[in-house]
Amino acid sequence: MPFRTNKWARPKKYYRKLHERKKLEKLSTEDGIINHQNKEDVCIREPEPFTFSYLKQHVNEVSLPLSWSLLSSCSEFRFSKVEFIGDVSKVSRCVMVAGNLTWRVLIHGRDVTSGHDIFEHVPQTITALSVITQLITLVNTCNICMGNTDQAFIDLVQSRGGEIVKSVSFAGEKEVSAYIEEDYNAKAEDGTIYNSTIRSVDCILITDRKRCCKCSSYRSNLRSLSSRRKSQGKEQNMCTDTNSKANFRYLDKTQLHARATNLQRERSNVKKSLDRIVKRLISTEGISVEKPLQSDLKTIMEVHSKDVTKAYSEDSFQRLFWEEQLRHAKCADSRQMRWHPTIIRWCLSLRY
Ligand SMILES: [Zn+2]
Numbered sequence: 001m002p003f004r005t006n007k008w009a010r011p012k013k014y015y016r017k018l019h020e021r022k023k024l025e026k027l028s029t030e031d032g033i034i035n036h037q038n039k040e041d042v043c044i045r046e047p048e049p050f051t052f053s054y055l056k057q058h059v060n061e062v063s064l065p066l067s068w069s070l071l072s073s074c075s076e077f078r079f080s081k082v083e084f085i086g087d088v089s090k091v092s093r094c095v096m097v098a099g100n101l102t103w104r105v106l107i108h109g110r111d112v113t114s115g116h117d118i119f120e121h122v123p124q125t126i127t128a129l130s131v132i133t134q135l136i137t138l139v140n141t142c143n144i145c146m147g148n149t150d151q152a153f154i155d156l157v158q159s160r161g162g163e164i165v166k167s168v169s170f171a172g173e174k175e176v177s178a179y180i181e182e183d184y185n186a187k188a189e190d191g192t193i194y195n196s197t198i199r200s201v202d203c204i205l206i207t208d209r210k211r212c213c214k215c216s217s218y219r220s221n222l223r224s225l226s227s228r229r230k231s232q233g234k235e236q237n238m239c240t241d242t243n244s245k246a247n248f249r250y251l252d253k254t255q256l257h258a259r260a261t262n263l264q265r266e267r268s269n270v271k272k273s274l275d276r277i278v279k280r281l282i283s284t285e286g287i288s289v290e291k292p293l294q295s296d297l298k299t300i301m302e303v304h305s306k307d308v309t310k311a312y313s314e315d316s317f318q319r320l321f322w323e324e325q326l327r328h329a330k331c332a333d334s335r336q337m338r339w340h341p342t343i344i345r346w347c348l349s350l351r352y
Pocket of ligand 1: 145146147199200203204205211212213214215216
């Protein structure tokens, strides 16, 4: 019988050795637990001071709200909220973290000063991942100044080349006081979407009101410019206005030229606005289709393109709609293309 089962036959010092072995085992397991705990502590604790290389390793731990994405380079991180306007995607809100851990916030493509009240409790440099989360949350939920969205003001600034120039220096440098902002699919405080607005160059962008104090006070300037324009128009350009009923026979050469320019501008504005509506419709109501149906639709469009072009004038809604879809169908990479149900019905009716 082996000595392990026969306790009477066990060798000398068997129990002492067994006891020592158990003691050692116990110690090593305790050490193991302590080491493991230490390791976990190291994982959770962020380095002090916080470093850019640590951020690089852990940037994916920053949780992003819906519609936000991360772009990274070796020297910068950009957390951006992207808006889809037709086929165009635009960054409406952005938090940038540079290699030296300083941050910048961009709203509608413009810098928001880090001294803004909203960033009162945010450190000037990133000291922890939680600071980035704090910044993103602030930027994502803040209300953006809606500027001045009145169509009359937009027309006025458009007629002046998209900006209001306060003065021009001897060197020819312009001092701009307000400008037209491009489409960011922005939402006003009451939830309405605006495609364009006039912003003062001093606009503070983030406000808890409908519009910031700078854009509010600039409103009176726009009002006076608009009324001056109206009175000038009444006195001098009545016959050159696009709605004028004056007969061309009674206009001199300059007036005819002005009338033609106005008509051309109006036509271009209408086309732009229709184009925007078409893109928005396709973006919001369009659907993706299977590959065979996509190629059938594309063939039908190409075959009937000439007939549609003949049937509808260049500025008509139908023509713009058709051309917009055809343009995308012809693209090399049209896999992600969205088809508006009306175009699908139209193609089917042309074929069958
Ligand atoms: Zn403003």
